[in-house]
Amino acid sequence: xxxxxxxxxxxxxxxxxxxxxxxxxxxxxxxxxxxxxxxxxxxxxxxxxxxxxxxxxxxxxxxxxxxxxxxxxxxxxxxxxxxxxxxxxxxxxxxxxxxxxxxxxxxxxxxxxxxxxxxxxxxxxxxxxxxxxxxxxxxxxxxxxxxxxxxxxxxxxxxxxxxxxxxxxxxxxxxxxxxxxxxxxxxxxxxxxxxxxxxxxxxxxxxxxxxxxxxxxxxxxxxxxxxxxxxxxxxxxxxxxxxxxxxxxxxxxxxxxxxxxxxxxxxxxxxxxxxxxxxxxxxxxxxxxxxxxxxxxxxxxxxxxxxxxxxxxxxxxxxxxxxxxxxxxxxxxxxxxxxxxxxxxxxxxxxxxxxxxxxxxxxxxxxxxxxxxxxxxxxxxxxxxxxxxxxxxxxxxxxxxxxxxxxxxxxxxxxxxxxxxxxxxxxxxxxxxxxxxxxxxxxxxxxxxxxxxxxxxxxxxxxxxxxxxx
Amino acid sequence: xxxxxxxxxxxxxxxxxxxxxxxxxxxxxxxxxxxxxxxxxxxxxxxxxxxxxxxxxxxxxxxxxxxxxxxxxxxxxxxxxxxxxxxxxxxxxxxxxxxxxxxxxxxxxxxxxxxxxxxxxxxxxxxxxxxxxxxxxxxxxxxxxxxxxxxxxxxxxxxxxxxxxxxxxxxxxxxxxxxxxxxxxxxxxxxxxxxxxxxxxxxxxxxxxxxxxxxxxxxxxxxxxxxxxxxxxxxxxxxxxxxxxxxxxxxxxxxxxxxxxxxxxxxxxxxxxxxxxxxxxxxxxxxxxxxxxxxxxxxxxxxxxxxxxxxxxxxxxxxxxxxxxxxxxxxxxxxxxxxxxxx
Amino acid sequence: xxxxxxxxxxxxxxxxxxxxxxxxxxxxxxxxxxxxxxxxxxxxxxxxxxxxxxxxxxxxxxxxxxxxxxxxxxxxxxxxxxxxxxxxxxxxxxxxxxxxxxxxxxxxxxxxxxxxxxxxxxxxxxxxxxxxxxxxxxxx
Numbered sequence: 001x002x003x004x005x006x007x008x009x010x011x012x013x014x015x016x017x018x019x020x021x022x023x024x025x026x027x028x029x030x031x032x033x034x035x036x037x038x039x040x041x042x043x044x045x046x047x048x049x050x051x052x053x054x055x056x057x058x059x060x061x062x063x064x065x066x067x068x069x070x071x072x073x074x075x076x077x078x079x080x081x082x083x084x085x086x087x088x089x090x091x092x093x094x095x096x097x098x099x100x101x102x103x104x105x106x107x108x109x110x111x112x113x114x115x116x117x118x119x120x121x122x123x124x125x126x127x128x129x130x131x132x133x134x135x136x137x138x139x140x141x142x143x144x145x146x147x148x149x150x151x152x153x154x155x156x157x158x159x160x161x162x163x164x165x166x167x168x169x170x171x172x173x174x175x176x177x178x179x180x181x182x183x184x185x186x187x188x189x190x191x192x193x194x195x196x197x198x199x200x201x202x203x204x205x206x207x208x209x210x211x212x213x214x215x216x217x218x219x220x221x222x223x224x225x226x227x228x229x230x231x232x233x234x235x236x237x238x239x240x241x242x243x244x245x246x247x248x249x250x251x252x253x254x255x256x257x258x259x260x261x262x263x264x265x266x267x268x269x270x271x272x273x274x275x276x277x278x279x280x281x282x283x284x285x286x287x288x289x290x291x292x293x294x295x296x297x298x299x300x301x302x303x304x305x306x307x308x309x310x311x312x313x314x315x316x317x318x319x320x321x322x323x324x325x326x327x328x329x330x331x332x333x334x335x336x337x338x339x340x341x342x343x344x345x346x347x348x349x350x351x352x353x354x355x356x357x358x359x360x361x362x363x364x365x366x367x368x369x370x371x372x373x374x375x376x377x378x379x380x381x382x383x384x385x386x387x388x389x390x391x392x393x394x395x396x397x398x399x400x401x402x403x404x405x406x407x408x409x410x411x412x413x414x415x416x417x418x419x420x421x422x423x424x425x426x427x428x429x430x431x432x433x434x435x436x437x438x439x440x441x442x443x444x445x446x447x448x449x450x451x452x453x454x455x456x457x458x459x460x461x462x463x464x465x466x467x468x469x470x
Numbered sequence: 471x472x473x474x475x476x477x478x479x480x481x482x483x484x485x486x487x488x489x490x491x492x493x494x495x496x497x498x499x500x501x502x503x504x505x506x507x508x509x510x511x512x513x514x515x516x517x518x519x520x521x522x523x524x525x526x527x528x529x530x531x532x533x534x535x536x537x538x539x540x541x542x543x544x545x546x547x548x549x550x551x552x553x554x555x556x557x558x559x560x561x562x563x564x565x566x567x568x569x570x571x572x573x574x575x576x577x578x579x580x581x582x583x584x585x586x587x588x589x590x591x592x593x594x595x596x597x598x599x600x601x602x603x604x605x606x607x608x609x610x611x612x613x614x615x616x617x618x619x620x621x622x623x624x625x626x627x628x629x630x631x632x633x634x635x636x637x638x639x640x641x642x643x644x645x646x647x648x649x650x651x652x653x654x655x656x657x658x659x660x661x662x663x664x665x666x667x668x669x670x671x672x673x674x675x676x677x678x679x680x681x682x683x684x685x686x687x688x689x690x691x692x693x694x695x696x697x698x699x700x701x702x703x704x705x706x707x708x709x710x711x712x713x714x715x716x717x718x719x720x721x722x723x724x725x726x727x728x729x730x731x732x733x734x735x736x737x738x739x740x741x742x743x744x745x746x747x748x749x750x751x752x753x754x755x756x757x758x759x760x761x762x763x764x765x766x767x768x769x770x771x772x773x774x775x776x777x778x779x780x781x782x783x784x785x786x787x788x789x790x791x792x793x794x795x796x797x798x799x800x801x802x803x804x805x806x807x808x809x810x811x812x813x
Numbered sequence: 814x815x816x817x818x819x820x821x822x823x824x825x826x827x828x829x830x831x832x833x834x835x836x837x838x839x840x841x842x843x844x845x846x847x848x849x850x851x852x853x854x855x856x857x858x859x860x861x862x863x864x865x866x867x868x869x870x871x872x873x874x875x876x877x878x879x880x881x882x883x884x885x886x887x888x889x890x891x892x893x894x895x896x897x898x899x900x901x902x903x904x905x906x907x908x909x910x911x912x913x914x915x916x917x918x919x920x921x922x923x924x925x926x927x928x929x930x931x932x933x934x935x936x937x938x939x940x941x942x943x944x945x946x947x948x949x950x951x952x953x
Contacts, residue, residue: 085886089915119806120799138895140810140921193648213861213886387476394479402483405490412497421501428494523839527937528846552835559936 007384014378014388017371021395024360028403032410035239039304039414061186062090063260064168066159068152069095072173073103077111079173082214084139088182092141094159099149108144112136125157125271133162153272153279160263160271169260170280174311176206176214177258181307185260188301197262198287198300201307202238204417205231207314216309221423225430226319229438230312232431236407239304239414258308265290265298273336282333288353289337292346306417323442324449330362331453365446371396372440393435400439404431507541514545522549526557526565537573546573547596554599563601570600582608587619594625603633613641624651631658639666652681657688668697676709683712687719695722711739718747726753733759738768745771749778757782764792764801772800776808824875825852825948830859830893831882831910840880840910847941849948852876862888866896871903876951878944883911883918891922898926906947910935 065083069076076095083093097105108114114134121130128150136142147158156170167186171177178184185201208222222228259280269286272279284300291298313319334341334357341358343350371392378389408427411417418424524530537543550570557566574596581593582605597605612618613626623645630638642655656664667674667682674682683701686694698720702713714732717723732744733756745763748756756778763775779785792805829840837858844856855875859865862885871877879897883890890909897905909922912933919930928950929943 082886084889085884087884120803138892139889193650215886387473391476391479394476394483397483398486402486402490409490409493409497412501416501421498421505424498424501425494523842527843554934556836556839556934557937558934559938562937
């Protein structure tokens with residue numbers, strides 16, 4: 001008697017997980033289709049040609065580049081240097097020194113011969129006080145704002161208050177931009193005559209690439225398995241997820257590494273929130289919300305061409321911290337704006353995006369985690385339970401490895417950024433193994449993030465920066 | 471029951487995996503071929519570069535550079551593309567165009583008829599860049615095609631404009647374009663062809679009208695000053711504003727009085743552009759009001775006032791006195807900005 | 814007789830600083846096409862400002878003429894211009910050859926002491942004329 005009941009419970013549980021996975025697989029497949037169609041069109045276009053015509057337009061859409069810096073004396077000069085040679089007619093660079101305790105401030109002042117300037121900064125967003133503002137005497141479009149420590153979001157808000165131009169982008173100190181990055185990312189904004197108010201560029205992984213003086217000399221694949229798996233993850237997230245979502249204005253994340261936003265709308269939405277871990281996503285959600293509330297027909301899009309190369313953790317401990325942090329940030333953004341979920345007032349963001357992020361992105365890892373535990377238990381219990389284990393295993397292969405393999409092929413089919421044949425084969429074979437080791441690991445870490453939140457742990461840990469450029 | 475499901479699922483998974491492996495095979499072969507081709511193209515480019523430069527820069531006679539194979543053609547195309555971005559002298563352009571026509575004419579003719587959108591677009595880009603006027607007829611044919619994509623059409627129109635095609639005006643009127651698109655096309659017209667559009671200004675749709683005025687602005691076309699003043703007087707709203715902008719760029723008006731009043735307009739755009747005009751023609755009567763506009767509510771107006779003031783011979787002195795005496799922090803800020811522009 | 818005529822000519826060191834190798838070779842050839850009798854010419858190309866300064870080329874005795882690209886990674890053209898002009902002990906002639914066309918940029922370079930500014934794309938004849946004009950200004 002007990003056995004039968006027990007079997008029923010297990011059965012229900014297994015089916016629950018299986019059904020969830022099937023729904024997600026269907027959803028991913030749809031997005032994959034949309035992405036394939038999108039990428040196919042632009043395939044093989046001599047893209048360089050397409051930007052010459054816009055030069056005049058670009059002149060009238062200047063961009064402020066805000067670089068929040070906290071204890072970045074190792075790489076700040078390089079980062080600024082690489083930004084200076086960006087291929088865009090009008091821009092300014094605002095380095096915001098967030099109360100660094102090392103030599104970041106002094107190095108900048110010294111290298112670029114900066115002088116104090118007295119400027120009135122309108123506090124359109126509330127921030128921690130600004131101490132001093134500097135301008136370079138050599139390069140008049142380079143500014144340095146020294147402020148009290150307040151965190152990255154606060155530094156961004158200060159930059160936002162100070163900026164002179166209608167568009168801005170936030171850049172991590174350690175990211176390397178492609179020279180045409182701004183042209184590519186501003187193009188949708190200009191094409192749509194400012195109907196598009198924020199545009200995100202694809203982020204690629206810099207580890208393994210040859211970088212000199214803040215420029216990518218040669219694209220290469222790292223040998224570190226963790227890095228390779230992360231590359232696959234990024235390919236999957238960007239090529240499949242974002243293109244598909246962007247097509248229908250469902251995009252909720254513009255990755256923190258690179259994105260251009262309209263200053264006006266960002267300020268209207270209230271700037272970056274300082275008490276959350278995922279401040280970039282949170283701002284995007286808030287902007288979407290504002291747009292819907294004001295019944296304004298503006299869009300947020302994404303450009304599939306890689307424009308920004310950034311360093312990812314090569315070490316498991318740091319990767320773990322990052323994943324925990326991300327998942328918490330995701331939750332915080334979703335929870336703060338939970339009112340949008342299934343709310344028809346917010347259009348497709350409320351009805352499709354939010355549920356997607358809740359069900360797939362947020363709950364997904366938890367359910368997967370339960371699935372993994374379940375699988376292992378079933379194997380131990382033996383007998384008929386093994387069938388459940390196999391069922392779930394096959395589903396998670398589809399869910400994980402197969403889509404990752406597809407993403408790798410999608411990248412090779414359309415963008416062909418990796419130069420060697422062995423690169424693609426390597427990526428493909430590694431993605432085959434995803435279900436067996438990498439996915440369970442990251443899933444576990446993300447659940448850890450949720451757990452930390454539940455028990456009220458708010459420490460983030462330090463992210464040690466290696467320094468990408470030579 | 472569950473056995474069947476597992477079997478079903480296993481078959482799906484395995485067949486999908488096989489499919490992906492096959493795709494991988496296909497893509498790796500394709501990639502290997504691409505890499506080989508790319509190397510050949512680069513080698514050929516290195517081989518002919520010095521010769522090509524001699525032909526373009528020194529006018530050496532074209533001799534024996536074959537472009538029969540697609541590799542050689544691609545190499546030539548890429549090499550010429552780079553030169554087009556660097557050199558713009560009359561002689562250089564002509565020689566480059568001749569070289570392109572010699573080698574790539576047939577290639578592009580075929581490409582224009584290709585089924586792939588990207589092939590056609592690339593061909594159009596290069597036809598324009600290399601000024602391949604011998605392909606004019608093909609481009610005209612394309613302009614009459616019904617099921618052509620919008621982006622292609624824009625490009626075709628731009629090429630027709632660049633080649634100063636006689637029947638251009640009729641062609642343009644067939645289409646409804648955005649103001650930016652009209653502008654980039656009209657910019658390329660020579661005086662006579664552009665004149666036709668000026669003459670039929672009143673019949674044009676607003677986007678086209680804005681574009682015509684913007685082109686006059688960008689070219690600072692002083693020959694159209696009376697026309698522009700006319701438009702300013704007879705239209706309202708955005709057209710009036712654009713005409714005012716064009717006048718500011720041209721830097722001439724027949725009588726300044728009506729424009730001085732605009733400095734007091736309730737529309738900030740008009741105040742801004744009027745300020746620009748005053749600075750452009752250096753009308754001293756406008757200076758007192760410009761100083762007031764440094765205290766305007768709108769940043770753009772203040773900024774333009776600052777710019778205009780700095781264009782006067784005693785501009786710096788005026789800005790300095792504002793910096794020292796004004797009670798408005800934003801005005802002082804703006805004065806400081808314009809005193810220090812360009813460090 | 815030949816040697817003494819040679820010895821009378823001063824040396825003119827022309828340095829090209831551009832991160833694009835193609836433009837480097839082009840400029841070298843364009844300069845070689847020119848007829849510069851007054852001086853004995855020594856042309857060299859550098860990939861970036863740092864390499865140029867490290868080579869200590871400016872220490873060589875003779876007239877110095879730089880053709881500098883505007884937008885460059887390691888050291889921006891403007892930075893090179895400023896560094897070269899800030900050393901008042903030497904008279905170094907600088908021609909900026911830049912893709913940056915905005916009046917602001919051009920004014921900035923001229924204010925910092927650039928002897929001329931040519932935008933890309935450029936005409937070969939025009940460039941050669943401007944180079945000649947600068948060379949004419951040099952004392953023999």
